[in-house]
Amino acid sequence: MHAYTTSRIEAQSRSPQPNPPETFHPALLQPLNFFPAGAGIYAQGEKAGVFYQVEFGAVRIYRLLADGRRQISAFHLAGETFGFEGGATHHFFAEAINATGIRVFRIAAGADMSHQLLPLALKGLTRAQEHLLVLGRQNAIERVAAFLVDMAERQGGLRKIELPMSRMDIGDYLGLTIETVSRVFTRLKKKGVIRLISLRSIEIAKHDALQNMSE
Amino acid sequence: MHAYTTSRIEAQSRSPQPNPPETFHPALLQPLNFFPAGAGIYAQGEKAGVFYQVEFGAVRIYRLLADGRRQISAFHLAGETFGFEGGATHHFFAEAINATGIRVFRIAAGADMSHQLLPLALKGLTRAQEHLLVLGRQNAIERVAAFLVDMAERQGGLRKIELPMSRMDIGDYLGLTIETVSRVFTRLKKKGVIRLISLRSIEIAKHDALQNMSE
DNA sequence: CGTGGTGTTGATTACTTTCAAGATGTGTGG
DNA sequence: CCACACATCTTGAAAGTAATCAACACCACG
DSSP: OOOSSOOSOOGGGGGOOOOOOOOOOGGGOOOEEOOOOOOOEOOSSSSSEEEEEEESEEEEEEETTTTEEEEEEEEEEOOOEOOOSSSSSOSEEEEEEESSSEEEEEEOOOOOHHHHEEEEEEHHHHHHHHHHHHHHHHOHHHHHHHHHHHHHHTTTSSSSEOOSSHHHHHHHHHHHHHHHHHHHHHHHHTSSEEEEEETEEEEEEEEEHHHHHTT | OSSSOOOOOOOGGGGGOOSSOOOOOOOOOOOOOOOOOOOOOTTTBBBBEEEEEESSSSSEEEEEEETTTTTEEEEEEEEEEEOOOOOSSSSSSESSSSSSSEEEEEOOOSSOOOOHHHHHHHHHHHHHHHHHHHHHOOOOOOOHHHHHHHHHHHHOSSSEOOOSSHHHHHHHHHHHHHHHHHHHHHHHHHSEEEEEETTTTEEESSSHHHHHOOO
């Protein structure tokens, strides 16, 4: 991973937030932490015990196989919460994809936070199970379509969506290689389903078609 | 699905239970419900609000795509808990794989059960994320190896394991076809890694080899 | 002892990966 | 501000893996 790099997409914090972020008890509020592109937030095996909320930017959560194969289990955009896994140590790596601001919430040892944590756990569970269906039973074009529909929804359902992550990240999220991701983008473009405004900015021309592909 | 059929594997309830089942407040205890092989426990869209514990037998949890492709997100064996998804309605189907006894726990509207439910949600989340890595980044033999290692662990780590489910179920769990599952079993058998005692009963001859394959 | 369902094996096809080269884009330094 | 350099992305050709199609074997049950 390279050192401090100005993110190419710093518009993330300004993008619409369809699902207003959860708010937590002010007493728990911690100062905003800044992570440059590629910076690690926590690593597998590290002590857990806090959870995080993305203020701006984007985060990837992943695991590695012994030979280096990587599976990204989730991306987290502005307003979203992550990092609580239940155990004493983390089972995943979390990294800032680009310049990212993150608020940290401590999980007080004695305090009962089940009420706050249960919805977070359940949202994560639902997301993971949705993702399982995609990885287990959908082909390359369906996977990319599902990904784009999801990203569009999380950015307010607008036609134009920003992809804060690289093709490599998308591939590792969808269980595909970067080449396959690239080829599918090209196919969708040729079909007139999407337009590639720039590498990381996509316009959805035929939302229905995309939606149908992803089902 | 076929009607009432005596399960071929009714030994499930007698198999060792390495992880003793959670116990819940007796006031919540409900009578034991019996489901014959293939019987539905709940369906997508149905009202939720209870959770379930397998007493004996086995359960599959799955979703369907519009064209009938099926992804099994989890199997639940004796002692394990399932069915709590957080929402008002179920997003999955749950079916008994063979003759199965299930205890139902009501989630009282007012009562605060976050303490009980959070560990369940987190266990499900961990399982799902483990599964994501398998589906996203492992090939057929690695997937089957991971599945067998998991089943062995959940049955007490013994050499001999019972597979309560069909090849079709295993395929739909691992994102493979039945033919591929069958071929991988044959390959593992020829390598001397496993022995097929019967269709649904397997002996692990080289546990280390299997473990290594699954990583 | 047949019959239907389940599982195995073989041949072929289809899709994705791998390997390779070239194009595009971004950041740097002149 | 432009030119260069490195990283990222795209495209092409070949190879590999799993899916599909098809036939047969096995098993449980009536």
